Amino acid sequence: MPLAYIHIMNVPFPADKFPQYPTNSVETFGKLTQHTVIANCGYTKETSEAELEKGIAKLISFGALFLANPDLPKRFEINAELNQPDRATMYGGQDQGYIDYAFLEQ
Numbered sequence: 001m002p003l004a005y006i007h008i009m010n011v012p013f014p015a016d017k018f019p020q021y022p023t024n025s026v027e028t029f030g031k032l033t034q035h036t037v038i039a040n041c042g043y044t045k046e047t048s049e050a051e052l053e054k055g056i057a058k059l060i061s062f063g064a065l066f067l068a069n070p071d072l073p074k075r076f077e078i079n080a081e082l083n084q085p086d087r088a089t090m091y092g093g094q095d096q097g098y099i100d101y102a103f104l105e106q
Contacts, residue, residue: 005036007061012041030056045076064090068101080104 008026015023022028026039039048039057048060066072068085075082089097 003035005038005059006030006033007038007040008057010039010041026051026057027054045079067098070101071103074104078104 006029008029010025011018011021011023015021026037030037030039036059037057038059038061039051040061040063043051043060043062043065048062051057051060062072064085064087065082067090068083069075072082074080083101086097
């Protein structure tokens with residue numbers, strides 16, 4: 001089956017400490033494919049828009065930021081303050097850190 005897309009994550013650590021890794025994996029590897037590229041890792045509203053403007057990635061995915069902000073598209077739309085992910089509660093097998101983040105007031 002043909003690939004539907006390629007999901008590329010930028011390095012989740014300080015790239016300057018690991019010179020063998022590209023500083024922008026999306027830019028480095030995304031140019032090598034004709035498939036749709038989904039970029040991930042550490043993007044904000046501003047940096048995701050800048051990444052899309054480059055034209056390599058067609059979509060941006062948000063992991064922890066979306067987990068902490070289940071209404072993330074609306075928050076981006078109105079430039080609302082973001083909840084910060086509580087990484088200490090992730091992958092703990094409980095509700096805390098997954099379904100207890102505050103939504104915007106309706």
